[in-house]
Amino acid sequence: MNATDLAVELRSVRRTYRRGPEPVVGLDEVSVGFPFGTFTAVMGPSGSGKSTLLRSAAGLEAIDAGEVRVDGTVLGGLRDKALTVLRRERIGFVFQSFNLLPALTAAQNVALPARLAGRRTAPSEVTAALSAVGLADRAGHRPGELSGGQQQRVAIARALLTRPAVLLADEPTGALDSRSGREVLALLRDAADDPGRAVVMVTHDPVAASYADRVLFLRDGRLAGTLERPTAEQVAARMTALEAAGAAGADEADEADEAAGAVAC
Ligand SMILES: Nc1ncnc2c1ncn2[C@@H]1O[C@H](COP(=O)(O)OP(=O)(O)OP(=O)(O)O)[C@@H](O)[C@H]1O
Numbered sequence: 001m002n003a004t005d006l007a008v009e010l011r012s013v014r015r016t017y018r019r020g021p022e023p024v025v026g027l028d029e030v031s032v033g034f035p036f037g038t039f040t041a042v043m044g045p046s047g048s049g050k051s052t053l054l055r056s057a058a059g060l061e062a063i064d065a066g067e068v069r070v071d072g073t074v075l076g077g078l079r080d081k082a083l084t085v086l087r088r089e090r091i092g093f094v095f096q097s098f099n100l101l102p103a104l105t106a107a108q109n110v111a112l113p114a115r116l117a118g119r120r121t122a123p124s125e126v127t128a129a130l131s132a133v134g135l136a137d138r139a140g141h142r143p144g145e146l147s148g149g150q151q152q153r154v155a156i157a158r159a160l161l162t163r164p165a166v167l168l169a170d171e172p173t174g175a176l177d178s179r180s181g182r183e184v185l186a187l188l189r190d191a192a193d194d195p196g197r198a199v200v201m202v203t204h205d206p207v208a209a210s211y212a213d214r215v216l217f218l219r220d221g222r223l224a225g226t227l228e229r230p231t232a233e234q235v236a237a238r239m240t241a242l243e244a245a246g247a248a249g250a251d252e253a254d255e256a257d258e259a260a261g262a263v264a265c
């Protein structure tokens with residue numbers, strides 16, 4: 001695949017945390033590309049590096065080695081200010097806990113990042129962003145007056161306002177009931193169908209992962225396989241194999257991978 005087709009690319013990225021007595025591996029030589037117009041789910045046991053991968057893609061991690069490119073720009077080559085601008089303009093982030101400001105209305109929350117960036121946002125832009133997530137009639141409501149699913153939809157509208165090249169979502173449905181979760185997943189699916197964007201979502205839920213074009217599996221900070229056009233059943237089976245492999249130890253892990261038909265990446 002041509003590098004210009006990639007919204008985000010990680011090349012041999014390593015991230016080690018050195019605060020405690022023993023270094024902890026967050027990511028270990030991870031290389032992966034996220035093409036424009038695609039939706040990728042990232043799965044793996046707790047502590048396997050999923051959030052570290054997402055934060056690295058957003059330029060929020062000080063990586064030890066390797067390279068991260070967003071829309072062709074190498075993040076490591078940027079000064080702080082340029083990185084901040086690129087993050088604001090080209091990268092959207094959605095969290096499990098919504099992260100809306102409680103004192104601001106839905107419309108003010110959506111407009112806030114652009115305002116902080118010193119950019120004036122036309123009210124019609126904000127209205128369009130809220131309409132796109134089905135919340136035009138809730139523009140004046142504060143987060144406390146919205147359901148969890150509605151708050152997450154406001155967070156998605158906020159993340160998409162600048163039309164970013166990549167939307168990164170860390171367990172965006174983790175705090176939602178299944179119906180609200182499905183609404184959020186449908187929005188992420190739509191966002192990924194834009195040829196100018198890639199969506200990358202961390203999830204623990206095989207059904208959520210089945211909305212993606214591809215699932216990437218991590219174990220111990222390393223890529224441990226991919227599934228294209230996944231079904232929830234295939235994803236669940238692969239996760240069971242990964243977790244069993246983790247429990248059985250590293251050597252047997254490779255055999256379990258083979259048994260599960262894992263594709264090396
Ligand atoms: N700030 C940090 N300081 C020290 N170690 C960290 C830090 N952040 C993550 N780690 C470690 O890096 C490894 C990967 O963590 P990460 O948060 O990426 O896992 P995860 O796959 O997102 O897990 P979960 O499913 O529980 O959210 C873990 O061993 C974790 O303890």
Ligand SMILES: [Mg+2]
Nearest residue numbers: 050051052170
């Ligand atoms: Mg995590």
